[in-house]
Amino acid sequence: MKTALPLCRLGTHRVLAPAGSLPQAAWKLDATPVAYENEILCDVEALNIDSASFRQIAAANDADPTRVAAHIRELVAERGKVHNAVTGSGGMFIGSVRAVGAALRATHVLDAGDRIASLVSLTLTPLHIDAIERIDMTTGRVWMRGTAVLFASGLYAKLPDDIPDDVTLAVLDVAGAPAQVRRLVRPGHTVAVLGADGKSGMLACVAARDRTGPMGRVVGIAPDRNTAGARLLLENGYVDAFVEADARDTLAILAAVPETLPLLADVTINCVNVAGTELSSILLTRDDGTVYFFSMSTSFTAAALGAEGVGKDVTMIVGNGYARGHAAVALQTLRDHPALRTYFIERYGADPAPPLAPHRV
Amino acid sequence: MKTALPLCRLGTHRVLAPAGSLPQAAWKLDATPVAYENEILCDVEALNIDSASFRQIAAANDADPTRVAAHIRELVAERGKVHNAVTGSGGMFIGSVRAVGAALRATHVLDAGDRIASLVSLTLTPLHIDAIERIDMTTGRVWMRGTAVLFASGLYAKLPDDIPDDVTLAVLDVAGAPAQVRRLVRPGHTVAVLGADGKSGMLACVAARDRTGPMGRVVGIAPDRNTAGARLLLENGYVDAFVEADARDTLAILAAVPETLPLLADVTINCVNVAGTELSSILLTRDDGTVYFFSMSTSFTAAALGAEGVGKDVTMIVGNGYARGHAAVALQTLRDHPALRTYFIERYGADPAPPLAPHRV
Numbered sequence: 001m002k003t004a005l006p007l008c009r010l011g012t013h014r015v016l017a018p019a020g021s022l023p024q025a026a027w028k029l030d031a032t033p034v035a036y037e038n039e040i041l042c043d044v045e046a047l048n049i050d051s052a053s054f055r056q057i058a059a060a061n062d063a064d065p066t067r068v069a070a071h072i073r074e075l076v077a078e079r080g081k082v083h084n085a086v087t088g089s090g091g092m093f094i095g096s097v098r099a100v101g102a103a104l105r106a107t108h109v110l111d112a113g114d115r116i117a118s119l120v121s122l123t124l125t126p127l128h129i130d131a132i133e134r135i136d137m138t139t140g141r142v143w144m145r146g147t148a149v150l151f152a153s154g155l156y157a158k159l160p161d162d163i164p165d166d167v168t169l170a171v172l173d174v175a176g177a178p179a180q181v182r183r184l185v186r187p188g189h190t191v192a193v194l195g196a197d198g199k200s201g202m203l204a205c206v207a208a209r210d211r212t213g214p215m216g217r218v219v220g221i222a223p224d225r226n227t228a229g230a231r232l233l234l235e236n237g238y239v240d241a242f243v244e245a246d247a248r249d250t251l252a253i254l255a256a257v258p259e260t261l262p263l264l265a266d267v268t269i270n271c272v273n274v275a276g277t278e279l280s281s282i283l284l285t286r287d288d289g290t291v292y293f294f295s296m297s298t299s300f301t302a303a304a305l306g307a308e309g310v311g312k313d314v315t316m317i318v319g320n321g322y323a324r325g326h327a328a329v330a331l332q333t334l335r336d337h338p339a340l341r342t343y344f345i346e347r348y349g350a351d352p353a354p355p356l357a358p359h360r361v
Numbered sequence: 362m363k364t365a366l367p368l369c370r371l372g373t374h375r376v377l378a379p380a381g382s383l384p385q386a387a388w389k390l391d392a393t394p395v396a397y398e399n400e401i402l403c404d405v406e407a408l409n410i411d412s413a414s415f416r417q418i419a420a421a422n423d424a425d426p427t428r429v430a431a432h433i434r435e436l437v438a439e440r441g442k443v444h445n446a447v448t449g450s451g452g453m454f455i456g457s458v459r460a461v462g463a464a465l466r467a468t469h470v471l472d473a474g475d476r477i478a479s480l481v482s483l484t485l486t487p488l489h490i491d492a493i494e495r496i497d498m499t500t501g502r503v504w505m506r507g508t509a510v511l512f513a514s515g516l517y518a519k520l521p522d523d524i525p526d527d528v529t530l531a532v533l534d535v536a537g538a539p540a541q542v543r544r545l546v547r548p549g550h551t552v553a554v555l556g557a558d559g560k561s562g563m564l565a566c567v568a569a570r571d572r573t574g575p576m577g578r579v580v581g582i583a584p585d586r587n588t589a590g591a592r593l594l595l596e597n598g599y600v601d602a603f604v605e606a607d608a609r610d611t612l613a614i615l616a617a618v619p620e621t622l623p624l625l626a627d628v629t630i631n632c633v634n635v636a637g638t639e640l641s642s643i644l645l646t647r648d649d650g651t652v653y654f655f656s657m658s659t660s661f662t663a664a665a666l667g668a669e670g671v672g673k674d675v676t677m678i679v680g681n682g683y684a685r686g687h688a689a690v691a692l693q694t695l696r697d698h699p700a701l702r703t704y705f706i707e708r709y710g711a712d713p714a715p716p717l718a719p720h721r722v
Contacts (some may be wrong), residue, residue, distance in 0.1 A: 010671060012612070022611055022640065024670050088662070124670050155672045176669075251373070251381055279383065293661070293679070300654070300661040300679060301449075308537075308682030309385050309485050310371060311516045316679035318654070318661060321669030 011151035029080035054140030090122030119155035157327035170348035179326035195272035196220030197229030294319035372512035390441035415501030451483030480516035518688035540687035556633035557581030558590030655680035
């Protein structure tokens with residue numbers, strides 16, 4: 001089985017339109033359920049639709065799961081992928097390997113039947129749907145039958161046996177955060193984490209605590225110190241202090257600095273899911289320090305002009321969703337910290353949603 | 362002379378509305394022409410309006426300099442600063458020091474009469490206009506009489522005697538680029554510069570050449586190798602190779618890689634002034650390499666999701682307009698390279714525009 005185009009590790013041979021574009025930029029992909037020589041074909045069990053995308057699709061269909069299912073089927077029939085044109089975002093899938101292309105067998109350690117989660121966006125993943133079986137309207141999880149294709153450049157993680165799938169997916173979604181924190185933070189560092197009590201923020205705090213050691217200092221920042229996440233961080237010593245402040249309120253953030261961060265942070269991690277927190281992140285950081293923007297709400301120009309406007313010589317890093325070994329690091333962080341693991345299982349190990357009436361989807 | 366608010370190094374004491382905002386976010390600043398204790402008051406000679414802002418203002422006024430002058434006067438009367446609400450951008454000013462506040466005299470090495478250029482945006486600079494005298498419609502330079510205030514956190518550079526003002530301003534506008542290149546590039550590195558023949562791109566190439574030394578390799582990339590800038594880079598050995606390609610055309614960029622960048626770049630510098638070049642920058646860079654996005658056209662999400670989508674573990678840095686000593690580094694780069702200096706003087710050392718009829722502005 002061959003396509004008309006030369007096989008490409010980035011998957012351009014699957015692009016139907018516009019010609020010459022890359023899969024993420026393409027309008028339509030060829031989702032034919034075969035594994036070309038440099039591809040991995042997977043049986044899909046479930047999609048995890050990106051939350052911004054799922055919220056938009058749900059709203060457009062009055063939160064009716066049957067209509068949401070039809071919407072997703074039509075979208076995939078039209079584009080060959082789950083690529084929400086309104087939000088620009090996708091999500092990821094879990095499934096099992098059906099076939100590994102000949103050219104990949106030497107380098108990829110996958111066998112047919114291995115259960116995996118994709119770590120590249122659904123916006124570039126050829127997807128074919130046979131049936132949608134269930135939708136969890138609170139999490140954006142879509143149980144389905146069908147196939148997806150991973151390219152040679154595509155990333156995936158084997159699903160571990162010792163952590164529930166839902167929890168693994170929740171962790172993999174933000175796996176870049178703890179991996180990057182481990183690289184950026186050194187023993188003795190002072191670390192500030194904005195949005196500390198969210199999913200990526202908690203993993204960032206715990207990874208920072210592991211790296212700073214007893215001479216370092218981790219300060220969590222979020223609007224409410226009484227959320228379950230904030231309490232867990234404080235009670236387990238993952239943070240030394242917790243500042244109650246809205247990261248958008250730069251003056252409130254600055255007011256908290258003299259007591260909790262008198263020398264400012266060596267590394268500031270921004271995990272906030274709202275816009276307008278760039279300047280707070282910059283002002284919390286010492287000169288020559290580093291700001292890591294993991295939040296997808298970050299504005300490039302607000303960061304660049306913000307630092308210049310206050311004359312702050314900091315290194316500002318774009319949160320790359322990928323870092324070598326990031327899935328393993330993130331899952332191991334959970335294993336090493338039972339309190340965190342219990343919290344994630346309680347919060348993200350949800351019961352599956354009821355099945356949709358089969359004749360309607 | 363005092364304001365009602367406590368003096369703040371970020372200038373919040375100059376904010377009239379909305380209360381509690383920082384100067385850049387504020388709608389209106391108090392531009393009263395005095396130097397409070399922690400401020401520097403300057404006599405302004407000229408504004409350099411940001412090009413996106415000036416283009417918008419010029420278009421809205423049929424490119425009529427008299428109407429443009431009136432527009433700027435009204436804008437400053439209303440907001441106390443040059444802050445274009447459409448583009449969100451400002452610019453910088455040149456002028457001379459009139460007074461240095463008592464609290465700054467120990468730390469700032471400025472005397473009354475020193476000629477300086479501001480290095481913070483006009484969007485946060487209190488500005489008072491007495492008269493607008495001339496406007497250069499091609500460069501966005503506005504000669505005027507009036508005053509501006511620099512806060513304790515504000516940045517400026519003394520204007521050198523040996524380089525024309527216009528050229529100094531053109532260089533200071535992109536001074537962050539060569540300073541950051543010097544930090545990121547090491548001897549022996551391979552460096553790719555996208556948008557190599559523009560103002561920041563040329564300075565980046567020259568700074569990279571200085572740092573890589575003879576064992577390193579600098580590759581310039583731009584759509585046309587016959588521009589004056591591209592020819593200067595090639596003829597003076599500032600680049601080892603020049604790739605003719607549009608940075609938005611990822612497949613064209615990749616096609617050029619095997620010959621010119623077989624091992625990919627250790628450091629990629631993006632100086633392109635159009636959107637959609639993030640993925641090309643990422644794909645040109647080796648794993649564990651660094652992408653420096655100096656272009657303000659960069660999309661944060663395109664960079665973050667792009668690297669994840671192709672599974673590339675690169676460090677992506679937001680181009681901070683400020684780095685300690687960046688003005689000195691940029692100007693010295695010009696002095697050290699006479700061919701570059703001559704080019705910049707020919708290109709940016711423009712004759713002043715004719716005066717506006719005085720009774721009309």
